[in-house]
Amino acid sequence: MIAQLSINRAPFLIGDVLLSSETIRGVKVNLPLVGDINQILADRGFAFEVGLAQKINIINKRVVVGWSGQAVQAEKALRVLTAISDRPMLDADRVIDELKAISHEIDQLQLVGLVLGERQGSIVNYSCFAIGVPAKHAPNFGSVRVAGSGCDAFLSLLQKAAWTSDKSAGEFQVAHGLLAALTNEEFRTGSTIANRWGGGFEALVYSPQAERFEKVGDVLHTFWRTSEKPGGSLDMFPYFYKTTYWNDALILRTATLDFERARLVSNDTTLVPPLLKRVEDYDLTQLSVVDFGYRAVCCHVLIEKQHNRDVLYLVDQHAAEQAVWLEVIGVGASLRISDYLPNIIREQLS
Incomplete structure (x- = not known):
């Protein structure tokens, strides 16, 4: 699943990290909350x-792209984008012209991307390009481009929260909410993997401080x-899952605890x-030891009801206080x- 949208005039790219294949090789892939x-x-x-x-994928500080489809075809498209990314006066139209030249080689591929233009004060100018991903109208969002497995679920998710109501919300604040909502969908339904999407999520925003596109890392779930029941107990599951970045690599940091023995299960x-x-x-x-410190912590709360269950999520961004701190010490x-x-x-909850 990949998506391009804007919230409060800020551009976003969102994507999952699951890649499915019909070839069975017996590869072990551990995912948070699931295992192999x-x-x-x-x-x-x-x-x-x-x-x-x-x-x-961040091609350079001006060009970013999300892809869905065959990885082999995506590699061809990304190599073209890398080759042209430093050209002066590059914009979305010129990118599309270059990609059309290899259209017969990427006919099973969907792409959405952004090209950063000049910044005028607090206004960020950018252009959007897309191959095989038509724009759709989403209430409260306007034009949205979504492709891949999970497309319908993501469009439905956009309507479940007032993402555009707080005009003062910063780019990272909104991105943290979107990442929490997507992870919550995986936790709530348990069916995303079988539907070939999920497994972890990435968000990319424009950072006004760095004046470039930047991925959103250091998010702990x-x-x-x-x-x-009013006054019911609140218990924590022994699962911890953090996304962060090392250079240009995504790091998925996970741990499962045995609370009683204060030991690691995984x-x-x-x-x-x-x-x-x-x-x-x-x-x-x-690569130094990756700890569980965070910039934002997402709390996913399973609410047991008489006839069913629900999952609430909330995001806390008081990173300086580190309200939850997990320190791994050997096997403990x-x-x-x-x-x-x-x-x-x-x-x-009240």
Whole structure:
């Protein structure tokens, strides 16, 4: 799934990281909350396998693109974009002209991208290009481009929150909300993987401070459980999932705890490179320990009801306080949670 939209005049690209294939190779892919997803797919009789790939790619500080479809064709398109990205006066029309020249080689590919123009004060000028992804009108958003598995679910998700109501909301604030909502959809339904999308999500925004496109990292997801009864207990699931970046690689940092013994059940760091790179291109000895510190923490709260269940989510961006802190110590772990986070969850539930 990939999507291009704007909120409060700020451009966004959103994408998942799941890549499905009809070729069964027995590759192990651990996903948050799930475990080895390919083993689960095989046990359930699904005739496909999944891997992980960055579908949102930064070509340079001015050109970014999201892709959906065949990875081989996406590589061809991204190589063309890389070759032309430093040309002066590059805009969306010129990008499309170059991509049309290889249209017979990318006929099973969908692309959406942005080309940054001149900045005029607080106004960011950019142009959007798309191949195989027609614009759709979404209430409260206007023109939106979405492609791939999960397209309908994402368009429905856009209508479930007042994303455009707070005109003062910053780019990262909105991006954190979108990432939380997408992860919540995966947690709530449990069916995204079987429908060939999900597995983790990326968001890209324009950063006014850096004056360039930037991916949104250091987002920690925590998972909770309660009931609809007033004053019911609020319990934390032992799952922790963080997305961050090292150079241009996406890092999925996950851990599962045994709360009673304060020990790790699982402890994984997964590197997902941009499409035109491979894991072997990185010197992993230079990758320091990835902790669970965050810029934003997303709380996903499972609410048990008499006849069904619901999942609420909220995002806290008081990063300086680090209301939840997980420290991995060998095979053990130390977890500290301030009263602040449970209190704001209960306040949201009331």
